[in-house]
Amino acid sequence: MEVLGVERIDAVADMGYHKGEDIEACEAVGITPYIPRPHRGVNVSNGLFPKERFRYDPAADAYHCPGGQILDTRHSSITRGHVTVQYSSPAACAGCQMKPLCTTGRWRRVNRWEKEHLIERMAERLAKRPDLLLIRRSTVEHPFGTIKQSMNQGAFLMRGLETVRAEFSLTALAYNLRRAITLIGVPRLIRAVQG
Incomplete structure (x- = not known):
């Protein structure tokens, strides 16, 4: 930023080439990251609902599933130095008509990194400027x-x-x-x- 004489920089990268800590560090020093969120995991590879189909409600600290149920049972754990919260509702999944589209287990679990709001905010920014990825692909x-x-x-x-x-x-x-x-x-x- 000093060399370019600017106070803010937009940074664009390929899908999956980031860590949550990198996003946080970029925003702290005036770099606005634009990186597509990868759709990965066992559920995605099995053709089941991806995590993005579940809507997080920050006020209730719960997820709303595609079947209209609420996943509000929380269990915290530390995975590779990250605090992750797991949301589920075994009772809601037991009677859900959409369960075969959602999980092969007894109930669906959705994991959320404690600072996932940074990733969600980045996804919102990218949705407003989808042309950035096209420009990056055609030049870089x-x-x-x-x-x-x-x-x-x-x-x-x-x-x-x-x-x-x-x-x-x-x-x-x-x-x-x-x-x-x-x-x-x-x-x-x-x-x-x-x-």
Whole structure:
């Protein structure tokens, strides 16, 4: 922000490339993140209702399910350093007509991170500006698509962050040299390097 001379920055990333703590840290320093929320989990892969079909009611601290029931039984736990609250209602699920669309278990559980309001606020921002993802895909993804296709870089050969960084750095250098040759030609590139 100092280099650009701005007080706020909008940051856009691919789906799933974030942690809740990152969102919180960005907002604290004036960076507005726009990252799509992934739809993952066993229920989604089994074709059952995703968590997004359940509406959270902050006043009641409960979830409203697609069948009109309220999941208000809460159980807190700490998972990987995060405080997570699990919402359920075994009694409501027992007689629900939509249960086969919702869970294969005896009742549905919905987990909520203690600071999930940050993720929800980000989803609301993104819904108001869906064009950001299109702009990102058409500008940022182009070099990566070209690298994967024309340079036969489908997957990394190395393992571990440092070795993958080195492999990608070499690939990016080769891509940039090829691109420079295409744009300005070899003689101008040599003059620019010597100059």
